[in-house]
Amino acid sequence: MMRLYDNLDSGNGYKCRLALNQLEIPFERIEIDISKGDSRSPDFLRINPNGRIPVLEYEPGAYLAESNAILFYLADGSPLLPGDRIGRAQLLQWMCFEQYSHEPNIATSRNWLLHFAIDDQRRTALESKREAGQAALDVMEGHLSGKRYFVGESYTIADIALYAYTHVAEEGGFTLEPYPNIREWLARVTAEPRHIPITHG
Amino acid sequence: MMRLYDNLDSGNGYKCRLALNQLEIPFERIEIDISKGDSRSPDFLRINPNGRIPVLEYEPGAYLAESNAILFYLADGSPLLPGDRIGRAQLLQWMCFEQYSHEPNIATSRNWLLHFAIDDQRRTALESKREAGQAALDVMEGHLSGKRYFVGESYTIADIALYAYTHVAEEGGFTLEPYPNIREWLARVTAEPRHIPITHG
Incomplete structure (x- = not known):
């Protein structure tokens, strides 16, 4: 059985949990307590030298890191990943953008807002992240004009990748009120079969 | 003929120029003067609403953004992209890492060091980028131990993606002296057929 080294609070982890669930792949979830530094422990660094979750143990002792690479691996050959060359490239364009x-x-x-004290340095950084994050939402809003999903006519891992942190953007201090296309798309993603919320372990 | 909207100074653009050259795909290169804001002009934003180069016009009027998505598109079906599922996923892991x-x-x-004045805010940011960049180089150095290339036994677009900014890391204030595996791998990449330098338009 596959194993996912994960953290329940992480949108990057959620991408993988959601895809595993929608592809009906059984897996064991192993919670890594990032706040205690467990993703930087010697044991974990043997699994991912870059010290980040999620990591997929796709075969015993064989590990794959990076949420979007894991999504691609899981969805390869399924309807969640376009079978044509330009579709795959457009999907990767949106995953790189993400x-x-x-x-x-x-x-x-x-x-930061959920877990850290906001000192002056973080406050300044938050302001520039607010501006850059809104610019990213603007790009998404424009692309979704007249479109149901990000790539082609159906739900793909590009939607999963972008949904993960967009649907909780308000916890990051963003408002989705000015983005009707994004809000309709979020509702569409939530209505997909076997959808699970981010809190579902 | 394909067109590449590019900037000669950009490592992200260089990834695409290098792959196009090595795959012997003829293309027209269009230089975008980022310093004059030309990647944010109304005309350019119609090509890429995210306002960044490189962009590949793979068919007249059809555009693909994000350097690593362009690499994947160009190399799809060639020896620069592994044909097996786990090879593709490992390649994407390294491109996401990049x-x-x-x-x-x-x-x-x-x-910043090449083009901007370094004020106090940038100096502080540079210090944390130095640390994080060295951590990335450490991960690469460890992975390359006993390996000739990043994925499998041969040169792929993962090597192109990581080579682009690693080989000019010293221009970013990094030294590659403590990284013998990286230095040997850089030499190996440079020796690949139809290699071109970053300055080659």
Whole structure:
């Protein structure tokens, strides 16, 4: 059985839990207490030298890190991953956008506001993350104009990757009120079969 | 003929130029002057609403953004991209690592040192980027122990993605002296057929 080294609070972990559930792949979830430094312990660094969850143990002793790489692995050959060359590339475009322009702003703001004291340095950084995060939401809102999903006509792992932190963006101090296309898309994703909430372990 | 909207100074652009050259795909290169804000102009935002180069016009009027998605598109079906499921996932793991843990530290430090005045705020940020960039280099050095390339036994787009900013890391204030495995791998990448330097337009 596959194992997911995970943290229940993490949107990156949630991407994998959600895909595993929707693909009906049985797995064992192992909670890693990031707040206690357990993702930087010598044992964990043998699993992922980069010291981050999630990690998928796809075969006993064989590990894959990076949430979007795990999504691609899990969905490869399923309807959650387009079978054509340009579809795959567009999917990766949105997953790269998520990791570079979205997650470092929206997820990091959420993490700080939920778990850290906000000193002056973090307050200044939050302001620039607010601006960059809104710019990412603007890009998403524009793309979703007239579209039901991010790539092609159906739900893919690009939607899972972008849903994970967008649907909890308000916990990061963002408001989704100015983004009707995003709000309709979020509702569409939530209505997909075998959807689970982020709190579902 | 494909078109690449590019900037000659950009390692992200270089990834695409290098892959196009090694795959012997003819293309027209269009230089975008980022310093003049040309990647944020209304015309450019119609090509990529996220306002970043590189962008590949793979068919007339059809655009693909994000350097690593472009690499995947170009290499799909070629020896630069593994044909098996786990190989593809490992390749994406390293490309996600590059965009999340490597590029924002090493490339951004290089960009600031080459092009911007270093005020107090940037000096503080540079210090934390130095630490995080060294941690990324440590992960690469460990992985390359006993390995010739990042994924499998041959040169792939994971090597291209990581080479782009690693080989100019010293311009970002990093020294590669403590990283013999990385230095040997850089030499191996440079010796690949049809290699071009970052300055080659």
